[in-house]
Amino acid sequence: MSNWDTVIGLEVHVQLATKTKIFSGASTAFGAEPNTQACAIDLAMPGTLPVLNKQAVHYAVMFGLAIDAEIGKESAFERKNYFYPDLPKGYQTTQLEKPIVGRGNVEIELADGRKKTIRIHHAHLEEDAGKSLHEGDFRHGVSGIDLNRAGTPLIEIVSEPDMNNAEEAIAFAKKLHSIVTSIGICDGEMSQGSMRFDVNVSVKPSGSDTLGTRTETKNLNSFKFMEECIAKEVERQIDLIEDGGTVLQETRLYNGDTKVARSMRSKEEANDYRYFPCPDLLPVIVSDETIEELRRNLPELPDARQARFVEQYSLSDYDAGILSSDAAMANYFETAAEKSGNAKLAANWTMGELAARLNNEDLSIANSPVSAEQLAGLIVRIADNSISGKMAKQVFEGIWAGEGSADEIIDARGLKQVSDSGALEQMVADVLAANQAMVEDYINTDEAKRKKKLGGFMGQIMKASKGQANPQQVNQILAKKLNELL
Amino acid sequence: MSIERHEIEKLATLARIAIDDSTINEVSERLGSVLELVDQLQAADTSGIDAMSHPMQATQRLREDEVTELNQREALQATSPDTEDGLFLVPKVIE
Numbered sequence: 389m390s391n392w393d394t395v396i397g398l399e400v401h402v403q404l405a406t407k408t409k410i411f412s413g414a415s416t417a418f419g420a421e422p423n424t425q426a427c428a429i430d431l432a433m434p435g436t437l438p439v440l441n442k443q444a445v446h447y448a449v450m451f452g453l454a455i456d457a458e459i460g461k462e463s464a465f466e467r468k469n470y471f472y473p474d475l476p477k478g479y480q481t482t483q484l485e486k487p488i489v490g491r492g493n494v495e496i497e498l499a500d501g502r503k504k505t506i507r508i509h510h511a512h513l514e515e516d517a518g519k520s521l522h523e524g525d526f527r528h529g530v531s532g533i534d535l536n537r538a539g540t541p542l543i544e545i546v547s548e549p550d551m552n553n554a555e556e557a558i559a560f561a562k563k564l565h566s567i568v569t570s571i572g573i574c575d576g577e578m579s580q581g582s583m584r585f586d587v588n589v590s591v592k593p594s595g596s597d598t599l600g601t602r603t604e605t606k607n608l609n610s611f612k613f614m615e616e617c618i619a620k621e622v623e624r625q626i627d628l629i630e631d632g633g634t635v636l637q638e639t640r641l642y643n644g645d646t647k648v649a650r651s652m653r654s655k656e657e658a659n660d661y662r663y664f665p666c667p668d669l670l671p672v673i674v675s676d677e678t679i680e681e682l683r684r685n686l687p688e689l690p691d692a693r694q695a696r697f698v699e700q701y702s703l704s705d706y707d708a709g710i711l712s713s714d715a716a717m718a719n720y721f722e723t724a725a726e727k728s729g730n731a732k733l734a735a736n737w738t739m740g741e742l743a744a745r746l747n748n749e750d751l752s753i754a755n756s757p758v759s760a761e762q763l764a765g766l767i768v769r770i771a772d773n774s775i776s777g778k779m780a781k782q783v784f785e786g787i788w789a790g791e792g793s794a795d796e797i798i799d800a801r802g803l804k805q806v807s808d809s810g811a812l813e814q815m816v817a818d819v820l821a822a823n824q825a826m827v828e829d830y831i832n833t834d835e836a837k838r839k840k841k842l843g844g845f846m847g848q849i850m851k852a853s854k855g856q857a858n859p860q861q862v863n864q865i866l867a868k869k870l871n872e873l874l
Numbered sequence: 875m876s877i878e879r880h881e882i883e884k885l886a887t888l889a890r891i892a893i894d895d896s897t898i899n900e901v902s903e904r905l906g907s908v909l910e911l912v913d914q915l916q917a918a919d920t921s922g923i924d925a926m927s928h929p930m931q932a933t934q935r936l937r938e939d940e941v942t943e944l945n946q947r948e949a950l951q952a953t954s955p956d957t958e959d960g961l962f963l964v965p966k967v968i969e
Contacts, residue, residue: 406939413942422960423951427943431950443939464928471890473964485925520967532961660888670934 392591394622395599396557397549399586400564401542402574403516404447410515410541411438411481418580426518426535432476438668444541446682447573448488448513449674451543453683454567455508457492461674463513465666470659473533474518482514482544484663488672489543494567495691496559497709506560507548516540537581543573549588549599554618558611561585562713566690569715576715577752584609589621591629600625601635605642605649613644620649693718701731710739716753717743720760727764730771737763741784758787766794779803779855807858809865815857816865819848830870842866877906 409416412429429436452459464486467479489511497503518535526532545564551557565583569576576582590602605621608614620642625635642649688696690712697708697718711721717738725734742763746756766787770780775798786797798804806812820827823845830841842863849862882902886893893901947960956963 408939408941408943413937413940415941415943421947423947423962424945424960426950427946428950429943433950439937440934441939442936445936469888473962473967521961522966526958526963529966530956530963531966532958533964534961660884662888665928667928670928670930670932672936673933 390626391594392622392626393594393596394552394618395549395590395592395602396551396553396618397588397602398545398547398551398557398560399588399604400545400547400561401516401584401586402451402545402564402568403582404444404541404543404573405575406441406443406447406541408441409539410441410444410513411539414539416540418577420536422532422534423536426538430476430535430539432478438481440669440672441541444513445488445672445674446678447541448511448543449679449682450571450573450686451511451545451568452489452492453679453686454571454689455489455492455494457508457511458490459674459679460486460488460490461676461679462486463488463672463674465513465669465672466663467666468661468663470661472517473531474520474535474538476518476535476538480515480517481666481669483512485665486671487512488674489545494547494560494563496556496563498555498559504550504556506550506556509546509548511543511545514542514544516542549590549602554615554622557587557618558615561611561614563690566713566715570690570693570718571687572715578609578611581609585614587614587618587621589618589625590635591622591625600629601637603635603638603640605640606652608642608644610644613642616644616647617642617649620647624649690715701725701735703731703735707735707739711735714753720753720756723760724763724767727761728767728771730767733767733770734764737767737784741781745784745788757790758784762787762793769794769798773805773807773858774798775803775805776859779805802854802856804856805858806853806856807861809861812857812861812865815853816849816862816869819845819852820869823848827870827873831874842870845870877902877909 403416404410406416408414409427409430412427414427414430415425417425429438449459451457463483465481466484468482468484469479471478487510489508491510492508494506494508495503496506516537516539518533518538521532521534547560551560565576565578568574568583574582585608587605587608588602589605590600592598592600603621603625605617608617621640628635636651636654638654639652640649641652693712694705694708697703697712698705701708703711710717712718720742721734721738724738725731728734742753742756742758746753751757763784766780766783769775769783770777775783779798782801783794783797783803786792786801787794791797791800806815826841826844826848830838830845833841845866846859846862849866850857850859879898879902882893882898882905951957951960951962954962
């Protein structure tokens with residue numbers, strides 16, 4: 389047992405899936421040419437005023453409802469002042485005193501089946517900053533600024549320090565991902581920065597009630613990096629204290645590619661943000677009617693969906709848990725199950741072959757080259773014994789490569805399993821006739837050892853049928869025909 | 875009420891403005907008089923009154939989530955001192 393307890397809290401930035409910015413009508417679509425989606429408001433041109441996006445407010449309220457939180461019926465915006473070129477106004481418009489989402493709870497489930505409740509301190513609305521580009525062909529001493537992302541609506545979710553190891557932190561992060569994608573307020577594309585995590589870590593002697601000094605590692609955008617970063621930071625802090633040093637309160641950065649963590653700024657250098665109420669924005673009122681309407685229309689939450697999958701499709705708790713954790717995967721599975729009429733196979737293929745292939749190619753299920761309908765087409769042919777499991781994998785590869793539907797590929801590649809007994813009888817007879825020596829050998833072999841000789845014939849027959857003969861049927865026909873010769 | 879020299883220097887740093895050594899005393903006096911005014915305001919009894927985040931008795935209007943601002947990069951970058959490949963160029967920043 390370790391002599392140290394770890395305490396972890398998370399701050400999670402979630403980009404809301406609105407069409408436009410939080411305070412302007414410029415598009416938030418990902419991947420546009422630099423600065424083509426940054427309007428006068430996003431650029432903080434003099435004389436412009438922000439107008440709050442209704443959808444952003446509604447999405448934030450939906451998150452609050454999903455975690456059973458108090459909803460801030462009257463919330464307000466503050467200015468957080470700091471200088472940085474990707475923040476044209478010189479302040480970030482955010483919420484401090486009156487956030488839109490108050491205290492709430494998120495339940496996580498751990499690998500050993502244990503459940504734990506992580507308390508949410510609050511969640512607030514704010515705007516994202518732009519991006520600074522340091523690499524490129526710029527002249528020496530120059531950075532490039534792209535403000536397309538400036539003003540993209542975010543909710544920042546702040547947890548209580550309720551996690552005690554990396555597993556709990558990752559489970560919590562994944563649960564939040566699952567919730568925000570399930571209720572459709574975020575696309576969940578981590579590689580595009582749609583969810584970013586700040587991790588607060590401290591250690592204290594086992595059993596102590598006093599929290600240690602914490603560090604904050606900013607802007608992690610993958611669960612894997614988070615896990616690595618927490619492990620390294622816990623080890624660094626324990627080593628430091630055991631060697632007689634003290635942990636400094638500081639902001640740190642972790643580079644997931646190089647696996648190097650480093651200090652960014654200490655508390656002494658910390659920014660003095662000089663928060664004050666934003667005079668450009670009035671108090672935001674969310675009526676009881678709006679809250680109730682959003683509550684009525686709230687999409688199914690991951691826990692409810694897991695229970696439904698167990699009930700409706702007779703899946704195991706474990707399988708249902710995996711499939712329901714990701715909204716896109718859950719929808720994919722349901723479409724494949726409904727269209728194929730075979731939920732068990734749909735679950736196995738979604739979590740197995742498909743998930744593995746997507747993982748290999750680093751694709752999200754939303755961008756899967758094999759659609760749920762196409763997978764259903766393949767499952768139908770597996771279920772009705774048209775193709776073997778081995779052929780199914782070939783057909784899957786064909787669909788992946790864009791060769792068409794399962795039926796088209798089975799036809800084009802001549803993969804259909806031959807189960808017609810007349811055709812199989814003929815095939816077996818032909819092979820026996822062409823291999824008289826093997827037949828003689830079989831007849832002259834002791835009865836006890838004859839069974840071993842069958843494999844040779846099977847090989848020949850499968851070769852002659854290009855692998856399409858139904859093996860069980862061939863076995864029966866072959867045994868019958870050889871017995872007749874004895 | 876006076877305001878210390880080091881406080882003026884810190885404020886200037888935060889606000890990214892240069893204050894000449896010779897004008898620090900004057901700035902200190904002027905800011906001090908603002909703070910005196912605030913002191914007078916703080917003498918008012920506000921117990922039992924909710925803090926207002928805005929002087930007007932009005933609430934925020936909300937906008938529909940529709941794209942209304944299309945690409946205006948060319949016009950918006952026309953007054954920029956330096957651009958390249960659609961990016962605004964600034965003195966190099968780290969972190």
